[in-house]
Amino acid sequence: MKMSKFFEDPSANRVDIQTPGPTAEGAWIPRIGETFPDLWADSTHGELELHRWASGHYTVFFVHPSAYTPTSEIDVIDMARHQTEFDIRGCRVLGMTQSDPLTERMWIExxxxxxxxxxxxxxxxxxxxxxAQALGMNQHSAHSDVPICKTFIISPDLRISSIMEFPVVVPRSAMELVRIVDALQAARR
Structure with a gap:
């Protein structure tokens, strides 16, 4: 599979993502079974390179359009309160917003x-x-131009195991994500 880098200088905007190139149908979109794109970005814990950080672990990657929204706050609280459940399973948790790093750090505090x-x-x-654009979070159509929330569960070999989409007003359930991780881990045994 040919990989093309969308953004050649990750230090310029401190965000970079590497996805498979375009397909016969057009732009690449994430699908179950495909390798999750590698990405580099600032985080509330410093710089993060996804493949290096997630390799060898199940990873729940939940994405929001913005910090400081009621739904994103509910999701972060729920994920934090269930962190032990993910830890027991050797599962990492990663969030993302389209807010700047300082805003995210203040929001988390x-x-x-x-x-x-x-x-x-x-x-x-x-x-x-x-x-967000590379992961298909901004749905533009004649009927709507609304951002969505997505959740990906990434396997230890960095493949997409699950994709969930939610309207921005619907919070996720950390326990449902734990249940999905349990099922995926049981299927690998």
Whole structure:
């Protein structure tokens, strides 16, 4: 599979993503069974290269259009409160918003203080929406121009095991994601 780098200088915008090139149908879109694209971005835990960070672990990657929205806050709180469940399964958790890194860090500090939870997983910044566009988060059609929330479960060999899409007003369930990870892990045994 030929890989093409969308953005040649990751240090310029501190965001880069490497996806498979275009397909016969047009632009690449993520599909179950395909290798999840590698990406480099700033996170609330510093710079992160996804393949290096996630390799060898199941990873739940949940994505929001923005920090400081009710749904994104509910999701972060729920994921943080169930972090132990993911840890028991050797599963990593990664979030992403299209907010800048400083806003994300302040937001996480406020969530931690307000709700008395520790957010121990990184949240990456996709301020210029490069990653969101590559992952098909911005749905543009004659009927709507609405961002969506996506969740990917990535296998230890970096393949997409599950893809879920939600309207921005619908929170995810961390326990449902744990259930899916359990099923995926059981199927690999």
């Amino acid at each position: 406020e969530i931690s203080a307000k709700h008395e939870v520790e957010v121990n997983f990184p949240i990456i910044s996709d301020e210029d929406e490069r990653i």
